[in-house]
Structure formats: C-alpha cells, structure tokens
Amino acid sequence: MEEQLTVSKPRRRRGIYLLPNFFTTAALFAGFYAILTAAQGRFEAAALAVFAAMVLDGVDGRVARLTNTQSDFGAEYDSLSDMVAFGVAPALVVYHWVLERLDGLGWLAAFVYTAAAALRLARFNTQIGSAGKRYFQGLPSPSAAAILASGVWIGAVYGLPVDSTLVALAAMLLTGLTGLLMVSNFRYYSFKELELRGRVSFLLAVAVMLTFAVVSINPPVVLFLGFLAYAVSGPAWTLLRRRQRRAERQARY
DSSP states (O other): OOOOOOOOOOOOOOOOOHHHHHHHHHHHHHHHHHHHHHHTTOHHHHHHHHHHHHHHHHHHHHHHHHTTOOOHHHHHHHHHHHIIIIIIHHHHHHHHHTGGGGTHHHHHHHHHHHHHHHHHHHHHHHTTTTSOSSEEESOOHHHHHHHHHHHHHHHHHHTOOTTOHHHHHHHHHHHHHHHHHHTSOOEEEOOTTOOSSSOOOHHHHHHHHHHHHHHHHSHHHHHHHHHHHHHHHHHHHHHHHHHHHHHHHHHHO
C-alpha cells in the first residue's frame, strides 16, 4: 500500500488581543454609563461620559497600531462600541434632557440621529481600504456626539429651562441636522496625517498647549463651539470648492 502523506493545515489561532479591546470595552462602558446617568437626570455626568468614550475610542486605535495588534475582531467590536457610545447614547441623553417634552417629534429626532449614526458607521466600514485617509465622507460620529453632549453639558451647567419649548425645538433642530450631516457627502478633514510617533513642529506643540488652555477657560462652551465649527467646515469647504471650479470653468471659456 502506498503511504499517503497528509499535509497538516496551520491551526487558526484563537483568542483576541487584550490591550486594544480593553480600551474599546471602556468606551462601550462609558456610552452605557451615559445612558444610565441621563435616565437618572444627571446630565452633566452623562455628557462627560460621552467625552470619555471619545478619548477611549481614539486611544484603542492608536494602541492597536502602535502594538501591531489590529484584527478583524477588533475592528468589528470597535464599530459596535461606537454605535452605542456615539449613536445611541447621545440621542438618549438629549432625549431625556429636553426632547421628551416634544413627544413624537422628540423621539423622532432622536431616532433620526441614531439611524444616521448606524448608516454612517456602516458606510465607513464598507469604504475601508478604498477611501482616502485625508478626508471623511460625512461628519464623523464622535464629532456629532460631541456636539450633542456639549450642548447638554451647557444646559446642565447654566441651568437652561428644560420646560421651555424654544430650548426643546433648538435641541431637536440640532439633533436632526447633526444626524443628517453624518450621512451627507460633505468631506471633513480627518487629521490622520498627523504623525504622533515622530517629531513634530514646535508650532504644533504650542498650538496643542494653547488649545488646552482655551478649553480650560469654559470646557462646555469651547467644546461646543469647536465641534460645531468642525461640523460647519464640511458644507463650507464644499461650497468653496464649487465656487473655485465654477470660476475655473468661466476662465476657460
């Protein structure tokens, strides 16, 4: 009898990388904590939890790249964590804060934001590897969450009247527009070209120091205005590009 040689297939390694997924889990917990505290009426703590999720979400990706521990599992887990922390949590926080006063219109605005965040994340996942790294298509979900969280933070610190229909309508408009910007085709600068492992310009270090100083003056207001300006930068950049292209066409003819 002829001996049959069997080629053993390499066994697939099981398990997940602990370090980056630890930060992803912490971001997920922060989003979950934001929902709980908002339901209890502790809106300042809920807003801070959303910002904590933003920081942790930025750390897990950096840690994975620095330690070479990227994985498909980590990417999927990070996306699910983002959906909770930046999709569900901000919508429920602003709903419990003031949108519930508007009944159907309030939960509709919160749902539009949540659905837009889900669509934004799904589109981002399908474009990995094909889209450029310099720009995002649509407002990133962490930035959208920061706008709502800082708005609620301002309301909690300055005691905005939650029984005011004007405040509720303003929150509804902000929630809906922020959600629509996430699924828009406006391009937003990604800041991914900033290399943190190498040497950076001295002016950049000064700019970072000044940023921390300005934010410390009035964190909720400065963060709200900063992320709101970033949200406006997408449509503004698009309009500017259209005008430039129109001027170039007119110059040709």
